[in-house]
Amino acid sequence: MKSDKHNKPLVSHIYTADPSAHVFEGKLYIYPSHDLDHEQVSNDNGDQYDMEDYHVLSMEDESSPCIDHGEVLHLRDIPWAKQQLWAPDVAYKNNTYYLFFPARDYDHIFRIGVATSSSPVGPFIPEPSYIQGSFSIDPAVLVEGDQAYMYFGGLWGGQLEKWQTGEFVTDAAGPAPDAPALGPRVAELSDDMLTFKETPREISIVDPSGRTLLAGDEDRRYFEGPWMHKHNGKYYLSYSTGSTHKLVYAIGDNPYGPFTFQGTIMTPVIGWTTHHSIVEFQDKWYLFYHDSSLSGGSDNKRCLKFTELKYNADGTIQTIDPYGDG
Ligand code: FUB
Numbered sequence: 189m190k191s192d193k194h195n196k197p198l199v200s201h202i203y204t205a206d207p208s209a210h211v212f213e214g215k216l217y218i219y220p221s222h223d224l225d226h227e228q229v230s231n232d233n234g235d236q237y238d239m240e241d242y243h244v245l246s247m248e249d250e251s252s253p254c255i256d257h258g259e260v261l262h263l264r265d266i267p268w269a270k271q272q273l274w275a276p277d278v279a280y281k282n283n284t285y286y287l288f289f290p291a292r293d294y295d296h297i298f299r300i301g302v303a304t305s306s307s308p309v310g311p312f313i314p315e316p317s318y319i320q321g322s323f324s325i326d327p328a329v330l331v332e333g334d335q336a337y338m339y340f341g342g343l344w345g346g347q348l349e350k351w352q353t354g355e356f357v358t359d360a361a362g363p364a365p366d367a368p369a370l371g372p373r374v375a376e377l378s379d380d381m382l383t384f385k386e387t388p389r390e391i392s393i394v395d396p397s398g399r400t401l402l403a404g405d406e407d408r409r410y411f412e413g414p415w416m417h418k419h420n421g422k423y424y425l426s427y428s429t430g431s432t433h434k435l436v437y438a439i440g441d442n443p444y445g446p447f448t449f450q451g452t453i454m455t456p457v458i459g460w461t462t463h464h465s466i467v468e469f470q471d472k473w474y475l476f477y478h479d480s481s482l483s484g485g486s487d488n489k490r491c492l493k494f495t496e497l498k499y500n501a502d503g504t505i506q507t508i509d510p511y512g513d514g
């Protein structure tokens with residue numbers, strides 16, 4: 189039976205967004221961004237998302253209360269980061285929990301950092317510098333046996349357009365509408381999870397005919413918030429389409445792709461951003477996401493929610509209407 193916690197704010201004492209959900213030690217842990225109630229200007233650069241710390245949430249099962257374990261990392265303790273702690277993720281390997289997070293450095297460039305803990309609820313101790321060679325936002329890490337891959341990247345405020353040459357170009361524009369869309373990036377992580385083992389590669393997302401999605405195809409092209417999960421041996425890359433506010437997915441045969449576009453996981457939510465994660469827990473699959481319902485629609489004051497995610501027999505995902513009856 190569906191718990192009455194589905195599609196409701198998971199917590200309401202703080203604003204939360206960008207949930208990365210994982211099962212650690214038999215329990216469900218959720219690593220969100222912590223939205224703050226401030227007066228920053230709202231613009232396409234994302235200045236309104238001016239977050240300063242991370243909390244960890246957990247649930248024993250889908251019906252139990254969601255516990256806030258409190259602040260586990262603060263901006264003031266990260267030597268290289270100046271502002272904007274955006275969407276994080278956590279991975280477990282080497283008996284250690286690794287919190288990966290994007291932030292702007294003192295040159296206003298988004299980089300991706302890592303902090304470690306022996307516990308899934310932290311506290312997390314940051315490394316002195318960001319991961320060398322990292323850029324842009326929204327890290328999501330897939331651990332497969334001894335290997336781990338980081339997926340990342342976001343357009344507009346996430347600065348992915350500025351890295352097309354491999355260097356940061358301050359005023360670089362995005363591709364023309366009829367040119368190939370920018371793809372998210374993937375890099376294998378080193379065994380100690382603290383560095384990239386390789387130069388990040390751009391992921392190709394193609395339509396069912398094998399043609400690369402175009403930049404003007406805003407209903408399908410990659411914008412931000414990548415997530416990677418495996419189902420029946422296939423690799424599912426899911427992400428936000430940004431300007432068209434959808435969560436969509438593409439399927440591939442290996443961690444690097446290419447990935448073939450499939451369809452929509454979730455139709456638009458209240459608020460501009462949409463960001464998610466997918467996790468299998470106690471024999472069900474769940475979609476964690478956010479909307480701005482708790483604040484009455486304020487883009488930078490979001491709240492986490494979850495619902496069950498269902499596959500069809502052919503491996504495709506059933507589209508979810510966040511405000512439907514289903
Ligand atoms: O929360 C700040 C940014 O908004 C995230 O990094 C994006 O994915 C979007 O949700």
